[in-house]
Amino acid sequence: MISLGSLGTDLDELRQVARAFADREIESRVDEAESAEHFPTELFRLAGANGFIGSHYPVDVGGGGGGIAAAMVLREEFSYSSVGISSGLGHQDHVGTAYLHRFGSPEQIDRWLRPALAGEFVIAMAVTEPDAGSDVRRMRSKARREGNEWVITGRKTFITNGPLADGIAIVVRLADTTDRFGVFVVLRGDPGYQCERTLGKMGCNSSEVGELVFDDVRVGPDRMLSPEGGSSLEDVLDVLVRGRVLVAASALGLARRAFDVGMEYAKQREAFGRPIGRFQEISMKFADASTAIRAAHLITYDTAALLERDSTVPVLECSQAKLFASETAVMVVDQMMRVFGGAGFMQSSVIERLYRDARFFTIVEGTVEIQHRIISSHLGL
Amino acid sequence: MKIVVLIKEVPDTWGDRRLNSETGLLDRAGAEPVVDEINERALEVALTYADAQTGTEIVALAIGPASVPTSLRKALGMGADSAVHVLDDALVGADITLTAQVIAAAIKRIGFDLVIAGNVSTDGGGSAIPSMVAELLGVPGATYLNAVEITVDAVTGRRETEAGSFGVKAALPAVISITEALPDARFPNFKGIMAAKKKPFETLSLGDLDITPTEESRSIVLNVTQRPARTAGTVITDEGDAGQQLADFLAKNQLI
Structure with missing residues (x-):
């Protein structure tokens, strides 16, 4: 197993626990979930009961009181077992809970965030639209005021957990x-x-991603999370920027798994009288x-430290971490696939x-191309 | 209700477990030390009771080397309220008699209504400690329980044996040991890991327990021999007479 540096006693202990949870509860479900293309929903409650949802939120809203690095360690270890299941959790x-925490009133936090952190209320977030992906300003979904109610109209796509969700935190133009944008x-x-x-x-077949339709959905003011006058787009998207380090941690988990299974195979598979890992072409x-x-x-955990230390979100560093870790995952898995030869090409x-x-x-949380654009614009280009 | 849960640190069963041929003792460097899984289940029994009964106090108790606090911290992270570690050089190589004596003395010092232990450890496998501790404490001992119900003043359980199923009940205070039939333990969570740092943790020496071990009072390992490596077996190639060859082989080894 590839060995990386310590992140300190607390996070190292959390990593051990996350590994044990993933070994017992995720590994046992992943094959069936992947072939059925169905997220094992009981994992929400199991993860919630063990404090693995919302470890980074304050204790007074039902969270674990840790920093973003705690959530990253969990995401990394869960992704080591299954990126699809890790994505759902x-x-x-x-993602879904972020808006409840960021914009929710005490009543809304009691009503939705606490049950969500316990895994008893599945909340998805809906931002992307068929014609508005990375270019969020093209968003067409709207909420209009009618008396005391809001009427929501629009279509959202690529919504992780959408098919399973008890509630959707939807971002719309007011x-x-x-x-001005509102979250309902x-x-x-x-x-x-x-x-x-x-x-x-x-890929990620054990996560469920859906397309959602909102056809004059009428909701009361108690359903609006953001301030009544709405928020700026930057305010609303801030959550997504933070999410990039979590994607980086997830990519790291997959890269480690690819490395480990490749190493195991290279030591055990023999050709021309020796394990293939002893050939320079493979060992390199x-x-x-x-x-x-x-x-x-x-780069991933350094960015976590920046996020925990600074009050402003380090947009540049979040993008760099996400870019580097995701390209690393693609490179490592490509190289390990070659180690396996024909055996790796088989579905089993x-x-x-x-x-x-x-x-x-x-792709997720801003494509590589979008990260290039963000990084280069921070460099003044 | 004060419940003391016995925690034993053992070499990870997934690792390479060895005895030191010179000392006859467990080679602790050979495998990663972990909380014996049966003790996690014992702790889960206590935690499940505490979840339903406010005011329950759970103390995790372990004796062992300097690595033990990591295992006890895990118990605290899972939800135990405090931990006690008995650490003393004179305990290196302690046999079950001395071990039971030390555990009983520590439990007396802590105070208890109920002691919960695992039925058998994955390293020593003696299975005797819970009964010996009950005897030394002068309280009932109900061991090998497949089911446990704790009430304010009694513990009831069920022990399955080849001869049948026994329903047992003991008034508190008492000592019980539980089997793998009881549920898996919960995982420590991040909140628990953080909280564990602030929970009371006491380290005791044998002097604190007024125990002075003597050479005469314990069993000594005289020698240890590695199990011989397995020799290659006999391969019978079937050329029409494999059945005869097999029968001859079994007869020659007096197996038929």
Whole structure:
């Protein structure tokens, strides 16, 4: 198993616990979940009961009182076992619940955030639209005021946990404004709301991603999370920027797993009278992969330290960590796939799943191309 | 209700477990030390009771070397309220008689209504400690329980044996040991790991317990021999007479 540096006693102990949880509760479910393309929903409650959802939120809202690094360690270890399941749990941990925590009133926190952190209320976040991906300003979903109510109309896509969710934290443009956005909670069963379809994917098949339709969904003021006058887009998207380090940690988990299964195979598989790992062509892949993984570990957790230390979000560093870790995952899994040769091309191999899952990281929370754009603009180009 | 849970640190069963051929003692460097899994289940029994009964106090007790605090911290992270570690050079190589004596003395000092232990450890495998501790404390001992119910003044349980199923009940204070039939333990969570640092942790020496071990009072390992390496077996190639060859082999070794 590839060995990386200590993150301190607390996080090292958390990592051991996360590893034990993933070994027992995730590894036992992953094959069936992947083939059925179904997230094992009982994991929400199991993870919640063990404090693995919201470890980074304050204790007074039901969180664990840790920093972002605690959530990253959990995400990394869960992704080591399954990126799909880790993604489902991770969206509950950080994405869906993030708006409840950031904008929720004490009543809203009691009503939705606490049950969500216990894994008893699944909350998804809906931002992306069919015609508005990275360019969020093109968002067309709207909320208009009618008397005391808000009426929400729009379509959201690529929504992780959408097909399973009890509630959706949806980001919409406030009607009659040009630059004010609101976040509302829409509940399963609200007239006019439905998850129209679950989307088939090339990887992360144990997570469920859906397309959601909001057709004049009427909600009361108690469902609005953001301030009544709405928020700026930057305020609303701040959550996504922080989320990039979690994606980096997840990519790191996959890269470590690819390395470990590749190493095991290279030591055990023999050709021409010796283990294939003794051939320079193969051993160099591990030398490069281990170096890249260590670098990804360092940049990822260094960015976590910045996030915990500074009050302003380090946008540049979050993008750099996400870019580097996701490209590392793709590189490592590609090289390890070559170690396996024909055996890796078969559907029964773990490396085959990792190879498909790795592509997720170059897309989610801002594609590699978008990260290049953010980084270069911070460099004044 | 004060419950003392006995925690034993053992070499990870996934690792390479060896005896030191010179001292006859466990080679602790050979495998990573972990909390014996059966003790985690014992702690879970206590925690489940405490979840339902406010005012329950759980003390995790372990004797062992300097690595033990890590194991006790795990017990604290899972939810034990405090921990006691008995650490003393004179305990190196302690046999079960001395071990039981030390555990009983520590429990007396801590105070208890109920002691919960695992039925058998994965390293020593003696299975005797819970009964010996009960005897030394002068309280009932109900061992090998597959089911446990704790009430304010009694503990009831069920012990399955080849001969049948026994329902047992003891008034508190008492000592019980539980089997693997009881549920898996919960995981420590981040909140628990953080809280564990602030919980009371006491380290005791044998002097604190008024125990002076003597050479005469304990069993000594005279020698240890490594199990011989397995020799290659006999391969029978079937050329039409494999059955005869097999029968001859078994007869020659007096197996038939």
